[in-house]
Amino acid sequence: MINEASYWITLAHLPDWGNSKINNLIIKFHHNYQISIDEFFNLDEQVWRKEYELEEKQIIDLKKAKSEITNNSFIAESLLNQGFEIIPITLPEYSQTLKSNLKSKYSPPILYIKGNKSILNEESIAIVGSRDASKNALLFTDNIAKKASIESKTIVSGFAKGVDKKALDSAISYHCNSVIVLPQGIMTFTSGYKDYYKQVVDGELLILSTFFPKLPWKVELAMARNPIIYGLADEIYVAESSEKGGTWSGVIDGLKKNRRVFVRIPEANEKNANNILIEKGAIPVDINGIETQANLKLDDDNSNIQTSIF
Amino acid sequence: MMNRIEAEDRLLKTFKIPNFYDEQWITISKILNGEKVLLIEKTGFGKSLCFQFPATVFDGLTIVFSPLISLMRDQVKKLNSLGINAKCINSEQTIEENNQIINEAINGNLKILYIAPERQENSEWLESTLKMKIAMVVVDEAHCISVWGHDFRPSFKRIINLVKLLPKGLPILATTATATKRVENDIIEQIGDNIISIRGNLMRDNFKLFVIKVSSEDEKMMWLGRHINSFPGNGVIYTGTRVNTEVYANWFEYLGISSTSYNAGLDSESRVEIENGLMNNRWKCIISTNALGMGIDKPDIRFVIHTQIPQSLIHYYQEIGRAGRDGETSYVILFYNPKDKSLPQAFIEGARPSINKYEKVISTIKKELLGERELMKATNLKLNQVRVIKSDLIEQGIIREVLLGRSKKYEFIPKSKKLDNDAFEKLKESKLKDLQSMIDYVEAESPRMKFICDYLGDNSKQEYINCDNTSEKKINVKIKPEWEEKLKDFREDKFPILEVESKGSKIVNGIASSFYGVSDVGKLIYSSKYENGGDYPETLLNLFVKAYSKNYKYENFDVIIHIPPSISGNLVRHFASKVSKKLKIPISHDLIKIRETRQQKEFENNYLKAENISDAFEFKNPTRLKNKNILLIDDVFDSGVTIKEVGKYLSKLGVSKITPLVIAKTVGGDVL
Numbered sequence: 001m002i003n004e005a006s007y008w009i010t011l012a013h014l015p016d017w018g019n020s021k022i023n024n025l026i027i028k029f030h031h032n033y034q035i036s037i038d039e040f041f042n043l044d045e046q047v048w049r050k051e052y053e054l055e056e057k058q059i060i061d062l063k064k065a066k067s068e069i070t071n072n073s074f075i076a077e078s079l080l081n082q083g084f085e086i087i088p089i090t091l092p093e094y095s096q097t098l099k100s101n102l103k104s105k106y107s108p109p110i111l112y113i114k115g116n117k118s119i120l121n122e123e124s125i126a127i128v129g130s131r132d133a134s135k136n137a138l139l140f141t142d143n144i145a146k147k148a149s150i151e152s153k154t155i156v157s158g159f160a161k162g163v164d165k166k167a168l169d170s171a172i173s174y175h176c177n178s179v180i181v182l183p184q185g186i187m188t189f190t191s192g193y194k195d196y197y198k199q200v201v202d203g204e205l206l207i208l209s210t211f212f213p214k215l216p217w218k219v220e221l222a223m224a225r226n227p228i229i230y231g232l233a234d235e236i237y238v239a240e241s242s243e244k245g246g247t248w249s250g251v252i253d254g255l256k257k258n259r260r261v262f263v264r265i266p267e268a269n270e271k272n273a274n275n276i277l278i279e280k281g282a283i284p285v286d287i288n289g290i291e292t293q294a295n296l297k298l299d300d301d302n303s304n305i306q307t308s309i310f
Numbered sequence: 311m312m313n314r315i316e317a318e319d320r321l322l323k324t325f326k327i328p329n330f331y332d333e334q335w336i337t338i339s340k341i342l343n344g345e346k347v348l349l350i351e352k353t354g355f356g357k358s359l360c361f362q363f364p365a366t367v368f369d370g371l372t373i374v375f376s377p378l379i380s381l382m383r384d385q386v387k388k389l390n391s392l393g394i395n396a397k398c399i400n401s402e403q404t405i406e407e408n409n410q411i412i413n414e415a416i417n418g419n420l421k422i423l424y425i426a427p428e429r430q431e432n433s434e435w436l437e438s439t440l441k442m443k444i445a446m447v448v449v450d451e452a453h454c455i456s457v458w459g460h461d462f463r464p465s466f467k468r469i470i471n472l473v474k475l476l477p478k479g480l481p482i483l484a485t486t487a488t489a490t491k492r493v494e495n496d497i498i499e500q501i502g503d504n505i506i507s508i509r510g511n512l513m514r515d516n517f518k519l520f521v522i523k524v525s526s527e528d529e530k531m532m533w534l535g536r537h538i539n540s541f542p543g544n545g546v547i548y549t550g551t552r553v554n555t556e557v558y559a560n561w562f563e564y565l566g567i568s569s570t571s572y573n574a575g576l577d578s579e580s581r582v583e584i585e586n587g588l589m590n591n592r593w594k595c596i597i598s599t600n601a602l603g604m605g606i607d608k609p610d611i612r613f614v615i616h617t618q619i620p621q622s623l624i625h626y627y628q629e630i631g632r633a634g635r636d637g638e639t640s641y642v643i644l645f646y647n648p649k650d651k652s653l654p655q656a657f658i659e660g661a662r663p664s665i666n667k668y669e670k671v672i673s674t675i676k677k678e679l680l681g682e683r684e685l686m687k688a689t690n691l692k693l694n695q696v697r698v699i700k701s702d703l704i705e706q707g708i709i710r711e712v713l714l715g716r717s718k719k720y721e722f723i724p725k726s727k728k729l730d731n732d733a734f735e736k737l738k739e740s741k742l743k744d745l746q747s748m749i750d751y752v753e754a755e756s757p758r759m760k761f762i763c764d765y766l767g768d769n770s771k772q773e774y775i776n777c778d779n780t781s782e783k784k785i786n787v788k789i790k791p792e793w794e795e796k797l798k799d800f801r802e803d804k805f806p807i808l809e810v811e812s813k814g815s816k817i818v819n820g821i822a823s824s825f826y827g828v829s830d831v832g833k834l835i836y837s838s839k840y841e842n843g844g845d846y847p848e849t850l851l852n853l854f855v856k857a858y859s860k861n862y863k864y865e866n867f868d869v870i871i872h873i874p875p876s877i878s879g880n881l882v883r884h885f886a887s888k889v890s891k892k893l894k895i896p897i898s899h900d901l902i903k904i905r906e907t908r909q910q911k912e913f914e915n916n917y918l919k920a921e922n923i924s925d926a927f928e929f930k931n932p933t934r935l936k937n938k939n940i941l942l943i944d945d946v947f948d949s950g951v952t953i954k955e956v957g958k959y960l961s962k963l964g965v966s967k968i969t970p971l972v973i974a975k976t977v978g979g980d981v982l
Contacts (some may be wrong), residue, residue: 067704070476073472074475078430080471081710082712083710083712115724144354190715192713197678200724201676201721201722
């Protein structure tokens with residue numbers, strides 16, 4: 001796989017294709033024809049046209065991409081030399097949770113990671129919430145982390161201020177494995193890395209990005225990263241959400257896809273949109289992340305899970 | 311694809327060369343066909359043409375990884391004179407210059423771009439590679455990728471990884487002049503992916519090879535002093551150590567023979583100046599460590615003389631390869647004193663720090679992400695030790711280098727294997743075997759060139775008549791008494807220099823009365839210092855006074871100041887007092903330490919040494935020193951950090967000048 005890295009980088013970031021088209025192509029050469037990515041790129045144009053039924057525009061794109069593999073080799077070498085890894089969607093190490101949550105339509109074709117990649121296939125929860133989180137939201141975050149630690153679940157968060165940062169730090173203090181999903185290319189993650197180096201070395205933290213490795217932080221990337229956080233987790237815990245922004249749209253999207261989203265029940269004086277999310281179908285939980293009685297009655301499955309924990 | 315006739319037509323037009331050698335054309339046709347080739351050909355064969363020609367044919371840029379700035383510059387100059395747009399980016403040019411060149415590469419204005427493999431560590435470079443149209447990649451001096459070679463460079467390892475990532479069909483050429491079969495196989499295995507190896511013969515029939523057996527260093531010095539001017543043209547003398555480049559250059563200067571010394575410790579400006587001087591035959595010879603030469607394309611180096619055997623026959627072949635590129639007769643002489651073996655042997659044996667130092671680095675890096683300097687501070691290891699350890703640990707996959715923005719850090723690789731000491735042992739054994747090949751060469755009775763070619767895996771059948779084992783007369787050293795006299799006079803006339811001058815300090819370069827390791831000087835100092843041997847003996851005082859009279863007889867010093875001790879009690883104070891009495895220069899004992907310092911020798915690197923004595927000194931009654939000319943005395947000069955610090959401090963007090971004079975100067979490796 002290592003020698004294919006520059007091919008994967010090239011394919012994964014084909015401009016204007018979107019994950020869906022790229023994944024469909026991967027399915028074709030990997031599953032249907034069972035050839036490797038470099039073999040695919042070295043196929044004759046006619047084969048692309050006839051057997052892969054690619055359109056002329058796509059063939060032009062792929063030809064251009066092919067000429068860029070050399071360029072991406074330089075980045076790939078530096079990336080791999082620094083211990084980053086590339087995990088294509090075709091490998092079992094790729095997060096199966098992400099794949100089943102986002103399907104071929106939205107799953108990123110490759111993941112860039114550093115750290116203990118086996119974490120990717122552990123049972124996981126995401127803790128999300130605002131950058132300017134309230135005391136309660138942070139306490140909730142800490143409680144959820146503690147709970148996850150007891151249940152040996154991995155915590156996925158977004159390495160932003162507020163809830164994200166708290167989720168990470170609590171996970172570390174409870175020796176709970178965690179994944180941080182970067183809002184930037186993985187090679188531009190520098191200052192934060194020094195602080196969390198020890199955890200990466202100890203195998204408790206995995207750093208993950210889906211963007212071109214050299215892309216610096218951008219608001220758009222922070223937005224685009226949210227579905228990955230939600231997708232990597234089996235369950236989503238919302239500490240605090242306003243009525244717009246990344247947390248909000250992520251939860252709304254999750255609810256549409258019938259994901260299990262738990263939202264902290266806010267206190268009466270709190271100004272946030274938690275209650276609205278609960279109205280829209282999120283599962284209300286208390287400050288300890290425990291579902292309220294009212295809900296338990298509605299959902300027998302959940303009550304089973306709760307009893308099995310304690 | 312073009313055929314040979316078309317290609318040679320183009321060759322004549324572009325390079326003003328009528329045709330290719332067969333091996334050149336075989337290589338070029340494969341390159342034009344998008345294949346990967348390893349080309350092993352002797353110096354002067356025309357390896358460069360094998361990528362330069364295709365580079366001018368391809369639509370796009372050829373990137374050449376080369377370890378040597380001088381070589382890059384040289385080739386760029388030549389290509390430019392042919393009207394081919396080639397440039398190099400390197401650490402000796404300004405960032406602006408390099409950026410300008412990178413822009414040209416991006417805009418498609420360049421045909422060939424030379425870069426050092428270390429450039430892969432540069433973030434801006436990586437980003438710019440995304441925008442270039444790259445047609446071919448060349449790895450020059452490809453033997454640098456093999457630990458079994460004579461010049462392994464970790465940064466080349468990365469180039470191999472890059473080559474593996476490049477897409478099929480992108481032509482790649484790796485070239486070297488010196489690769490044994492083992493190194494060749496190693497390169498092929500590492501690059502893999504159907505690389506084809508093309509190997510030419512290594513015979514250099516314009517060489518006249520001699521081995522001169524001697525029984526002392528003195529014999530070498532005397533023989534060279536007497537004969538060097540009778541050699542035709544200009545050449546290079548390789549000594550085994552930096553200190554010997556100085557000793558021989560001083561000796562030649564004493565004899566009025568035009569020469570200069572060169573080593574990797576010189577600043578880049580001096581190095582470029584000497585390299586240019588070499589090209590212009592400014593000196594009869596340059597006396598150098600093996601730092602000089604690889605890649606210097608001077609066609610008419612008429613002699614290459616080694617006063618010390620290199621570490622292996624492959625080193626030797628590489629170093630003598632610089633002679634006679636123009637094909638004219640060139641003298642290749644090797645001195646051998648059986649004792650000489652101990653230097654490369656010690657080098658091989660001591661090439662690696664002890665295992666506990668490795669473990670210290672590993673455990674430090676496990677805890678924290680550190681840069682080189684931080685690592686030195688955290689482990690109290692010397693720079694070169696840290697570098698050796700780092701590169702071994704990277705090679706063994708225990709740590710890796712990462713970039714945090716612009717700074718390089720080292721991180722531990724989780725779940726990596728334990729440190730493999732056996733690998734070091736194996737490497738050491740292999741190096742000792744290589745050294746034996748050098749001794750075998752000295753003792754060989756067969757044709758010397760054939761001996762070398764066989765060793766390098768070139769088995770082509772040829773006639774060898776160019777050495778003292780075939781048609782040339784053997785050289786024996788016979789010494790006349792007058793030369794012994796000359797050498798003795800020289801020894802009493804030349805002193806080791808203490809290089810301490812720096813901007814903003816009034817301190818000037820001083821001298822030592824001797825090298826620490828010469829005759830009994832070191833032993834006498836050691837005995838007084840550490841074995842309760844009492845004050846420094848008369849011998850040392852006499853030596854010191856002699857050095858003074860030779861060098862500073864006419865200098866008017868106002869006062870002697872000595873370095874205050876850390877452990878050796880009043881040795882230096884007493885010694886300086888005796889000097890003061892003898893020279894009739896007043897002495898002051900007022901330079902004191904205002905805080906506790908530890909012995910400098912406890913610290914392995916200069917950062918910690920500097921930290922240890924920074925702001926540690928004070929002079930009582932400082933105003934008295936205004937405009938005074940000072941003779942600063944100490945016993946042993948090692949790193950010079952203390953003397954420089956004192957110089958800096960005294961300069962602030964308004965002294966007019968400080969001249970350091972010490973009993974002995976150490977040379978890397980002396981045990982204090």
